[in-house]
Amino acid sequence: MEHPFSSGADSVPTGPINKHAVLTVKPLRRLVPIFPTQPDSNAPPTSNFASIPPTGPFPPGAAPFFPFYASNATPKQGTGTQPGHGRAYPIPSPVPINSFKSPVSAAGNGDIGSSRRSTRSRTDLDEDDYSQSDGYGNMDIGSDGVGEKKSVTRKKTRAGNPNSSYDADIDSMVNSLLRSFNLLEIDTFRQANSDKEFVDVVVVVYNLLRRKITQLDDVTAGVSAQARRPDLRAGTICMTKGARANVKKRIGAVPGVDVGDIFFFRMEMCLVGVHAPSMAGIDYMGVKVSGDEEPLAVSIVSSGGYEDEGDDGEVLIYSGQGGVQRKDKQQMDQQLVRGNLALEKSLHRANEVRVIRGLKDYAHPTGKVYVYDGLYKIHESWIEKAKSGVNIFKYKLVRVAGQPEAFTLWKSIQQWKDGVTTxxxxxxxxxxxxxxxxxxxxxxxxxxxxxxxxxxxxxxxxxxxxxxxxxxxxxxxxxxxxxxxxxxxxxxxxxxxxxxxxxxxxxxxxxxxxxxxxxxxxxxxxxxxxxxxxxxxxxxxxxxxxxxxxxxxxxxxxxxxxxxxxxxxxxxxxxxxxxxxxxxxxxxxxxxxxxxxxxxxxxxxxxxxxxxxxxxxxxxxxxxxxxxxxxxxxxxxxxxxxxxxxxxxxxxxxxxxxxxxxxxxxxxxxxxxxxxxxxxxxxxxxxxxxxx
The missing domain is CATH 2.170.270.10 (SET domain)
Known part of the structure; x- marks a missing residue:
């Protein structure tokens, strides 16, 4: 079947994109390194770079982060100078092959799996990790305030023992719950292209299951319910049982998910197909272009963990992922790989990107509520110095006109509460x-x-x-x-x-x-x-x-x-x-x-x-x-x-x-x-x- 993004076998149109089309995601088998392994300081930039340079204009003090190569000057070891800017910056290491490949995840079709790297910011983490870092050591806590600031280690509880009576109770309850909602045998077409009713049912079932697990954990001695993360466990069960909607990734709007819809757990967004990674801030997919596959961003989550600028209801300045915090406490520049590369590609392909804003939960000050703010398009990208002194990518996203209010409505309500407006x-x-x-x-x-x-x-x-x-x-x-x-x-x-x-x-x-x-x-x-x-x-x-x-x-x-x-x-x-x-x-x-x-x-x-x-x-x-x-x-x-x-x-x-x-x-x-x-x-x- 012809790819929805292709006007022919090897071309990509610049015209309107069918945002309702379901895109088939295939593993990326072979990729050329994005950066040359040994850049020649005396050579001009070549076409060996798989990424595309960002477009300006750039704000004062900002430098374009492409191309990365050394100037004719003799800089310090490990640095180069961008022509026309006259300041040194680190030369990134060569990017590994398959650096933005979407591996098969146990979480289910289309999900981005764990990178198992030490970077803790906007990178893909395993769904069974028991802390949700926002990149600055803060917890991205779910609806019930569940989460603890500790090292990411897999906890062994009775739920991990298939022979335990605890698991038997859970399994019996799950089967009964799914049977009552007619979710034991799901129509594959409805699962791939879901309607509002089906999306609502999936979220309701997930929450009933999560709340029941919370209740059972509440009385269990030894390990606290907070450490067990019932939100992740309920999500894993739903994924395993196939109780999920919109299982295929797609560009643009997601059937059954309306602008302004809210989520109290990241797993809910995974289950309805609005944002696949359970923790990563950037979701992307491989799209075949000119015989090769390249990543395009499909959704982002801006939840306050980065230096995003999102107070404007129509414009979001979004920071790239990675390089902000590492286990060894060192800071490093962000690199044009994975989600960052996908955002850069989406800038030039002009595809729509779903934006989810993570806002403070009024009922739990350390928790968040995630608001689907609709479709945006990336208009600009540049690099600038973060507060920590490292280089980070910046992307300007502008909201597509004609959509219902979402984040702007939240801002108005907050002003009513604060007495700023009547x-x-x-x-x-x-x-x-x-x-x-x-x-x-x-x-x-x-x-x-x-x-x-x-x-x-x-x-x-x-x-x-x-x-x-x-x-x-x-x-x-x-x-x-x-x-x-x-x-x-x-x-x-x-x-x-x-x-x-x-x-x-x-x-x-x-x-x-x-x-x-x-x-x-x-x-x-x-x-x-x-x-x-x-x-x-x-x-x-x-x-x-x-x-x-x-x-x-x-x-x-x-x-x-x-x-x-x-x-x-x-x-x-x-x-x-x-x-x-x-x-x-x-x-x-x-x-x-x-x-x-x-x-x-x-x-x-x-x-x-x-x-x-x-x-x-x-x-x-x-x-x-x-x-x-x-x-x-x-x-x-x-x-x-x-x-x-x-x-x-x-x-x-x-x-x-x-x-x-x-x-x-x-x-x-x-x-x-x-x-x-x-x-x-x-x-x-x-x-x-x-x-x-």
Whole structure:
């Protein structure tokens, strides 16, 4: 089949590139060294250089980093002088053959494997490495703050023993999880050219698996869960089982991945095909040109570990990889190899490059959230001195016009938070009047309506009478908060596991969560009181175009994270007003439309119906969707002989800022004749057209 990049057998067009085409990646069998092994100081530059010189103009003090050869002057040993600049710089060593070959990786097709070099910056590291250095000794920590600053050594845990009961539990869980999502036998075409639904399912499965491994590791003595890196282990399992999307590398946009999509782990980007290396900042592929293969960059990650200049939402000044930090603490100039060479080639081939920006995670100051900022093109390249004194490559990337906002939206939100600018359309800066730990803005940018009908804001659920427990309810004496693996009766009520991470991410699914109650002595910050500690994200109530008032977040929300509970007044089933538009009815049936296993959700021991018409919280503004991004979870708080049941809302998948939060209202039973069907405007491709 003719290569998508070729207009003929041995030519490369300069016209538009088909960014949706899947490129076949073949190993590079033979390459001519990029630099001559022994440059002649008296000879002019020749065509022996496989790389192409960067184009200017160069900023003041910068020097073009090509060609590397000695001048007629007699410099010091190991240095040369660039004509017209008159300063010395090191002559790079000859580049090894296959220096930018993409080796076969155990991680799966298309991934860049480990170089096993000592360079720790923007180089390809094995996916089982247990630290993620950003090139300056800092940790590139994942969503749950997992990671430790230590030498990169492979740890041996029980998970590495195929005969262990631990592995048997994991393997059984994985097979059950994949079976419930129909991922045991995946259509190869859908795997190669994935749609949005399939990409979402892959990420959801990965996160459910990662969270379950985290929960199992939490109670295991000996090795901490942080050292075991459940994010990498879950990713390796998904790769091995074939639970991944867009398995072939490609230039340009990736099917099923939208501009503005977010990731909390590098492995998520690997699994959906947006950026293959689990740690390297530059991803590239071999493309056949004039009979030979050359590398072209397909994506880059700019996460703050280098001297990048990325504050401009339309322009990114990106630093090359390598040469910044070595194990022997020596500094060295970057070389025009591997990812750097791929970026240089992409400059001259004018292909689009995907840009992912790693930003600070609001929920975990040492963690990052990765934002897909869309397609860029490389316009210039040059060399300049880094702060450490070594020469580094610089590439100017300009965002392709006409794409949705991504990084620029994040900048605007941060300015709202910092008070630098005012959020347009604000009616009230905090409709909760201080009832919540974080303010909730009321915003209307659609029409002149000044707000919803009057109601009293309450942050908790109110019972006329508490539910009596048939047995003596446990309570704990954990003055410092409940801990995993302890004999705490509240933890034991959850099967001996913690239900949440410290960041408020739910580790279990479809089971009743037992939280500490009023009789427990643990503080409000206890990991077993997540739903009681208030909002975790900065929310806003906003006017939609056709659905009344809705709810969304200024902050990114990770899969499984607690959002809010449904507050209001618990009412009797026979006292329900069918004209009440602010009803939560747990007795409804829920068609499994959302990307969750097709099992029955946990049930309340009695018909729980909540009215938020007169009293309620932000949960009352969450609209229905046939393809929701939020689900509800039953929670019980026990206190002596009484129990109170609550409804908590959690994220099904990662939710970018300013995306509406929705859940499935469910279907009423046939005997409730008073319920009126309402037209659904969710806009989902799976919309059934109505809800109750």
């Amino acid at each position: 959020r347009p359309g604000v009616i009230l800066p905090d409709l909760t009047s201080g009832s919540e730990s974080l303010p909730v803005s009321l915003v209307n940018e659609v029409d002149g309506e000044k707000g919803p009908a009057y109601f009293t804001y309450t942050s908790s659920l109110k019972y006329v009478k508490a539910f009596s427990s048939t047995s003596s309810s446990p309570f704990c004496n954990c003055t410092g908060g409940c801990q995993p693996g302890s004999i705490c009766p509240c933890v034991q009520s959850n099967g001996g596991y913690m239900s949440y991470t410290s960041l408020g991410v739910l580790l279990s699914h479809n089971s009743l969560v037992h939280e500490c109650g009023k009789s427990c002595v643990c503080p409000l910050s206890c990991r077993n009181r997540i739903s009681q500690a208030g909002l975790k994200a900065r929310l806003e109530v906003f006017k939609t175009k056709d659905k009344g008032w809705g709810l969304r977040s200024w902050d990114p929300i990770r899969a499984g994270a607690f959002i809010c509970e449904y507050a209001g007044i618990v009412i009797a089933e026979n006292g329900m007003d069918f004209d009440d538009n602010y009803i939560f009815d747990a007795t409804r049936s829920f068609v499994p439309l959302e990307p969750f296993p097709n099992d029955e959700p946990a049930k309340f021991p009695f018909p729980l119906i909540i009215s938020a018409k007169n009293e309620g919280n932000v949960g009352r503004f969450m609209n229905h969707s046939c393809s929701p991004n939020v689900y509800w979870q039953p929670i019980v708080r026990e206190s002596q002989d009484e129990s109170s049941f609550h409804v908590g809302f959690f994220a099904i998948k990662h939710i970018p800022p300013m995306q509406e939060l929705t859940y499935n209202y469910g279907l009423v039973s046939a005997d409730k004749a008073g319920s009126r069907r309402k037209e659904c405007f969710c806009g989902s491709s799976r919309c059934i057209g109505y809800f109750y």
